[in-house]
Amino acid sequence: NIKVSGKIDARDFYFMRDEMTILSNVNMETSTIADYSAYYTPYGVQEANKIPGAAFKDKNTLIRVMLPKSIIKIGESAFSGCYNLLSVGHIPDNVRHIGDNAFWCCNALQHVNIPQKLEYLGGGAFIDCYKLQWNSLSLPNTLREIGGYVFMRQGGGSQPNFNNCTLTLPDNLEKLGEGSFQGCSFVGDLKIPNKITDIPDDCFMWNNFTGTLTLPQGLISIGRTIFDGGSNFAGELIIPNSVRTIGDSAFA
DSSP, X not given: OEEOOEEEOHHHXXXXXXXXXXXXXXXXXXXXXXXXXXXXXXXXXXXXXXXXXXXXXXXXXXXXXXXOTXXXXXXXXXXXXXXXXXXXOOOOTTOOEEXXXXXXXXTTOOOOOOOTTOOEEOTTTXXXXXXXXXXXXXXXXXXXXXXXXXXXXXXXXXXXXXXXXEEEOOTTOOBOOTTTTTTOOEESOEEOOTTOOEEOTTTTOSOOOOSOEEOOTTOOEEOTTSSOSSOOOOSOOOOOTTOOEEOTTTTO
């Protein structure tokens, strides 16, 4: 176990990852992250107030982490492959960016809060997090973009993600990724926000929606198999006159 305080940078994260071979619990709540512009990785320059890209990637001894309260970004693949990670505590509400594959394959992770000021949720951020559960998932209104396959499970586990969970998308959302909510088993109504012009392929595939589906008036493109496999919407579906293309098996 280790408690980290004071100023740290990318070098400290990679030391913990690579040299502390039995590290299981890390408390960084009172620490601050400085930039280290000389330190280049495949994940880019390591900025201040950002959990570096690949900070704990494949750190399979890691069980619990308390994040610095001052962070505003979580880098790409920061906790990717930490399959014994149970908790990251409370992600600070000032976090605006969760990078691609940030928690990919964190199979033991049971709960993560979505920060209230989040603007970007990266592709594959929670892919194959089999044990994650919410009673309802209401994404913050600051969110502008959701990447591809964010919550997808690729296989394994007897229960679907978010069983009997409802999904509320924010009014200010502008972009969805391919397969963003594939395989999540959401239920209830679904309203696509008005700023969305494209629903990409497989976006809501393998869900269990049973309420009404509301599409935005400015919608242009509906991808293939977006609702394939499970959903059984009720009521009348109104497809806006603005729609130019509907993909194969979109509502199969």
